[in-house]
Amino acid sequence: MPPIRKERPQDGPEIESLLDRAFGADRHSRSSYRLREGIEPVHSLCLVAEAEGRILGTIRHWPVRIGTTGSALLLGPIAVDPPQEGRGIGGLLIRTALDRAAAEGHTAAVAVGAQGYLGRFGFKSAARYGINLPGLKQSGRLLALALAPGALDGVKGAIARVSPEAASCPP
């Protein structure tokens, strides 16, 4: 299994190219990208899988708000270079990131993705918590995960972009 390390600034172009291959170059029009605009990612949770100097997989996280008082990590994008799929790299990236997130004190994560895949890591339909993402057409793809017991109890409402000032605060 390739080692996982933190993303470095110079990885940017290779990661963007991998994301274009995985999601298509029109990926920036997706609702989840509105939540990231102008906001710094959570750098400690932006990881890559690398082998022989090539990036084989990437995962990034952003901070988001939920409703009036809630907060969470937005997991994603997560992508593995297509020829490398099915080797467990995606799972390793997700487990490593979620373990680090919990260790850093983050209490919840949300994601837009396939429940058939992210359900393996404990993600459940966000609708069961009353959490929604305005503008998301396939609402069944909105998922949520409590990283600490009960962290999503009473958390409900729309997922929104954090304010740039709040995003610069440590978790």
Ligand SMILES: CC(C)(COP(=O)(O)OP(=O)(O)OC[C@H]1O[C@@H](n2cnc3c(N)ncnc32)[C@H](O)[C@@H]1OP(=O)(O)O)[C@@H](O)C(=O)NCCC(=O)NCCS
């Ligand atoms: C989804 C993705 C990150 C998985 O990476 P990976 O390294 O192949 O994942 P793993 O090797 O850990 O797991 C592979 C397993 O996940 C399953 N899987 C992959 N994508 C899936 C999906 N969209 N829905 C359901 N299951 C999926 C595979 O069928 C495989 O199942 P198996 O273990 O029963 O054989 C990768 O396929 C990818 O980059 N896809 C395109 C980008 C994308 O859709 N990202 C968001 C996904 S929520």
